Amino acid sequence: MAFIDFDTPVNDDGYRWWYIDAISDDGQQALTIIIFVGSVFSPYYAWSRQKGSTKAESHCAINVALYGQSRRWCMTERAANSIDRNPTYYRVGPSQACVVNNELICSIDEYAMPFAQRVIGQVRIKLETTNTTAFSLDDAQQHYWQALAPHTPITVEFEKPEIAWQGSAYVDANFGHEPMENAFKSWNWSRAHLENGDTVVQYDVNQRSGLKDCKTLVFGNNGCSTQAGISQHKILASTRYWRIPRSTRLQNDARVENFTTLEDTPFYSRSRFDTTVSGQKASCIHESIEFDRFKQRWVQILLPFRMPRKTSATNPKPGRESNAICE
Numbered sequence: 001m002a003f004i005d006f007d008t009p010v011n012d013d014g015y016r017w018w019y020i021d022a023i024s025d026d027g028q029q030a031l032t033i034i035i036f037v038g039s040v041f042s043p044y045y046a047w048s049r050q051k052g053s054t055k056a057e058s059h060c061a062i063n064v065a066l067y068g069q070s071r072r073w074c075m076t077e078r079a080a081n082s083i084d085r086n087p088t089y090y091r092v093g094p095s096q097a098c099v100v101n102n103e104l105i106c107s108i109d110e111y112a113m114p115f116a117q118r119v120i121g122q123v124r125i126k127l128e129t130t131n132t133t134a135f136s137l138d139d140a141q142q143h144y145w146q147a148l149a150p151h152t153p154i155t156v157e158f159e160k161p162e163i164a165w166q167g168s169a170y171v172d173a174n175f176g177h178e179p180m181e182n183a184f185k186s187w188n189w190s191r192a193h194l195e196n197g198d199t200v201v202q203y204d205v206n207q208r209s210g211l212k213d214c215k216t217l218v219f220g221n222n223g224c225s226t227q228a229g230i231s232q233h234k235i236l237a238s239t240r241y242w243r244i245p246r247s248t249r250l251q252n253d254a255r256v257e258n259f260t261t262l263e264d265t266p267f268y269s270r271s272r273f274d275t276t277v278s279g280q281k282a283s284c285i286h287e288s289i290e291f292d293r294f295k296q297r298w299v300q301i302l303l304p305f306r307m308p309r310k311t312s313a314t315n316p317k318p319g320r321e322s323n324a325i326c327e
Contacts (some may be wrong), residue, residue: 003104006086006099008175014045015038015176017174019173022170029066029163052278056182060097066158090285104127105234107121114306119159131224135203143175154168188287194282231251239269242269248286250275254277270286
């Protein structure tokens with residue numbers, strides 16, 4: 001198992017995150033969870049860095065997004081006095097993640113923004129993978145990405161909102177030694193789950209140096225290799241409200257179908273769509289990020305409405321059954 005320890009050191013001004021996305025077997029539900037040490041899109045972290053070097057552990061969060069019958073968005077940033085970390089356990093305020101018997105368990109206890117609805121539940125993801133390689137995303141080798149469990153089962157059970165489903169998940173990790181906006185102007189990323197169990201991941205990055213890099217990797221039972229034949233550049237519709245440009249790459253004659261925007265923010269979009277790869281149906285999650293937008297002060301002033309910060313110490317609530325497995 002190549003899962004990255006939760007207490008792996010993170011440089012000042014840097015970041016590390018563990019990312020999960022999943023779609024239910026019936027296609028009606030989806031979720032994303034991102035577990036941050038050094039919250040890369042935090043306005044508070046950006047403002048602190050303007051005053052000098054800043055410890056990543058002072059800006060931590062667990063971001064939870066639920067899509068489908070009950071949409072929720074949670075991302076409360078916490079200071080270092082509200083986190084605990086060891087190789088297999090990471091607590092951020094009242095929410096926790098742990099690795100037990102090759103299973104990643106996320107116990108969530110958060111408030112959704114902007115209406116402060118409770119979000120309480122548990123997510124369990126199998127961690128069976130052959131990939132142990134981290135890939136550099138920039139020529140200066142300051143930013144890296146590693147697929148941990150590219151195509152794996154997930155079980156979702158939430159008390160608030162009341163939802164339960166099973167599906168297929170994708171798990172990866174990113175880390176960097178500097179702020180992301182230092183290296184990148186923008187990127188488009190996607191992962192596609194294929195019918196045969198393979199996963200195709202695309203990273204198209206526009207570096208601040210002017211260089212562009214396009215990676216396409218396929219992960220299967222035999223590890224990963226470069227995937228040929230995905231070269232047709234496809235411009236996707238810009239987001240409705242914030243006009244974020246989006247694009248992807250397809251195989252010749254493939255089409256984008258059932259395109260749905262999940263998140264439309266001033267600098268970031270998340271979408272899902274279906275396509276085909278080598279004749280197989282492919283279920284895709286896609287994101288586009290405009291780092292120049294993120295750097296704008298007007299954008300950073302808007303973000304706290306959905307990303308509050310708490311600096312007082314916060315501990316797990318005693319007696320919550322969903323947290324007991326991780327404690």
